[in-house]
Amino acid sequence: MADKPDQGRTGELADGELASSESTSDAVASRSSSTDDLTISVPENLSIVVDLPPAPAPEAPEDEVAVAIDEVPVNPGFVASPTEPTTTSVAIVASRLATGPTPTAAHDDDQRDIPPLPGTDAFSQSRRDRLRGEHSQQPEPAAMLTADRLLEVNRKTRPGPEGGWHRFLYAITFHTVNLGDSAKVRARKELDHRIQKQFEGGTRFVPVLTRKGGVGKTTVTTLLGMALADAREDRIVAIDANPDRGTLSERVTKQTRATVRDVVQKAASIGGFTDFSALVSRDETRLDILASDTDPLLSEAFDENDYNVVADLTARFYSIVLTDCGTGIVHSVMRATLQRADSVVIVSGGSVDEARLASETLTWLEANGYGDLVRNAIVALNMATQGTNLVKLDEIESHFRSRVREVVRIPYDPQLAAGSVVSYKDLKPLTKQSARTLAALVVEGLPTNRG
Structure with missing residues (x-):
């Protein structure tokens, strides 16, 4: 009994590409005398189109998802209200795989204070014009412990004036009136101070x-x-x-x-x-x-x-x-x-x-x-x-x-x-x-x- 053409196969070719007339005439069905097997010859340039379902989206690793930030347009001239925040803080997780600098948060509170560079002590050589309680950043020599620095100036510790009318007034008032040294004495003490450097x-x-x-x-x-x-x-x-x-x-x-x-x-x-x-x-x-x-x-x-x-x-x-x-x-x-x-x-x-x-x-x-x-x-x-x-x-x-x-x-x-x-x-x-x-x-x- 002679074989008929395959109906299902013809339908698939109709939806895709049609076989050429030359390839169809060369296809011959033969029956072997010694067996009942059927042998079919297929053309070499036959094309088959298969429709596949869409591939699933790749999932990112957890460490990459942690640092992902949504692309939100930012207006640099806009200042957010403290009661109506328009931005969201994103937690930053450092990964051991990261090789570049660690991203920083956008919120101002996350900024770290940078300590100032150490400078020279303006009062390392003198106590003049220093505020009370302010200390030197450098070790002070023993010569800085002077009497005028350590003693409180009052009626008991203020030295009496030297010579002349100022000394006489200081004596007759039982040390209650102290006008201080005269201009001549002050000039002498100032010169002494210069020599005693x-x-x-x-x-x-x-x-x-x-x-x-x-x-x-x-x-x-x-x-x-x-x-x-x-x-x-x-x-x-x-x-x-x-x-x-x-x-x-x-x-x-x-x-x-x-x-x-x-x-x-x-x-x-x-x-x-x-x-x-x-x-x-x-x-x-x-x-x-x-x-x-x-x-x-x-x-x-x-x-x-x-x-x-x-x-x-x-x-x-x-x-x-x-x-x-x-x-x-x-x-x-x-x-x-x-x-x-x-x-x-x-x-x-x-x-x-x-x-x-x-x-x-x-x-x-x-x-x-x-x-x-x-x-x-x-x-x-x-x-x-x-x-x-x-x-x-x-x-x-x-x-x-x-x-x-x-x-x-x-x-x-x-x-x-x-x-x-x-x-x-x-x-x-x-x-x-x-x-x-x-x-x-x-x-x-x-x-x-x-x-």
């Missing part, structure tokens, strides 16, 4: 020099040292480094015959201040003076190495070291002195040649790399020299003010002119005031901290 980090060296002899270097060194020692609580020493037989030790009452030569020879055996104090002379202001060599045959032996030995020893025991230099500005001692100098005092006389040589000293210092010392220098204008009454001191002072930091006039005083022992308490008030002004200016030019 505290230092940290080692000894300060101040040489007193000029290129001309006989202008009063030793006198100025003596006055400066006495003014410093009288006002300050620490130790002050003046070294006579003049290789040509200096006379600094003759300005105070001698208490020893020792000189800088003895200090050099006994340096290894000096273990403390008691040993060193036996080699110096001390006056009524507590100024220590170390004399120079008195033997003319040995004076030239004091060189740069010897000065360094003396300077190293004095640096162990003193806060300020003054050096009375000689006239040999190119001497090796002068080189060692300037290498340690924190400030310099240039002494000038009142005559034309003395002022010119003092100015040339400044020029020499600038030419040899000591320009900073020149700009910070103080010029002491000694008015006791000859010719002072014949020149215009204002013009000399004006010249030096254009080159150095300050100029101080040292007036004539009979006690200084005698060239002998100087009694600080017996100096004329104007001379003592000039010495104290010089001391205050020198101290103000010294570095407070030594790095």
Whole structure:
């Protein structure tokens, strides 16, 4: 029995693609003589279309769903009302798979305060203008614990006025009326405060020099040292480094015959201040003076190495070291002195040649790399020299003010002119005031901290 065409197959081809006439004619059904199986030949380019249901949407992992934020348009000019919020806070969950920066919440409350960078303490060196209870961000030295800071100012703790009518009124009213110090006393205490500036980090060296002899270097060194020692609580020493037989030790009452030569020879055996104090002379202001060599045959032996030995020893025991230099500005001692100098005092006389040589000293210092010392220098204008009454001191002072930091006039005083022992308490008030002004200016030019 002959096979009929497959009705179902014809229907599928009708919905899709129609078979070509050439492919249909080639399809032949044959019956095998030895079996009942039916064999059908299929064309090679037959196309079949199958309709599949839509694929399900992929599900995101839990860690990605936690950080997903709905795309909501935001108006940057709109400010939400606190009672009618228009935004929703979204919980942020950090994933261990995240490699980028962690997203932050949009709410202002979630912002973290950034601590300010540490700054310098404006009150690390002074308690002036500090509010009560405010503390320093840096450790304070013991010198900050002053009486005016710790004591409450009242009737019992306020000191009584000094001198004159203010003191008399304070006494007759049984300490109930305290007008305070007079203007003169306040000026003196203010100058004391300037001279008493505290230092940290080692000894300060101040040489007193000029290129001309006989202008009063030793006198100025003596006055400066006495003014410093009288006002300050620490130790002050003046070294006579003049290789040509200096006379600094003759300005105070001698208490020893020792000189800088003895200090050099006994340096290894000096273990403390008691040993060193036996080699110096001390006056009524507590100024220590170390004399120079008195033997003319040995004076030239004091060189740069010897000065360094003396300077190293004095640096162990003193806060300020003054050096009375000689006239040999190119001497090796002068080189060692300037290498340690924190400030310099240039002494000038009142005559034309003395002022010119003092100015040339400044020029020499600038030419040899000591320009900073020149700009910070103080010029002491000694008015006791000859010719002072014949020149215009204002013009000399004006010249030096254009080159150095300050100029101080040292007036004539009979006690200084005698060239002998100087009694600080017996100096004329104007001379003592000039010495104290010089001391205050020198101290103000010294570095407070030594790095």
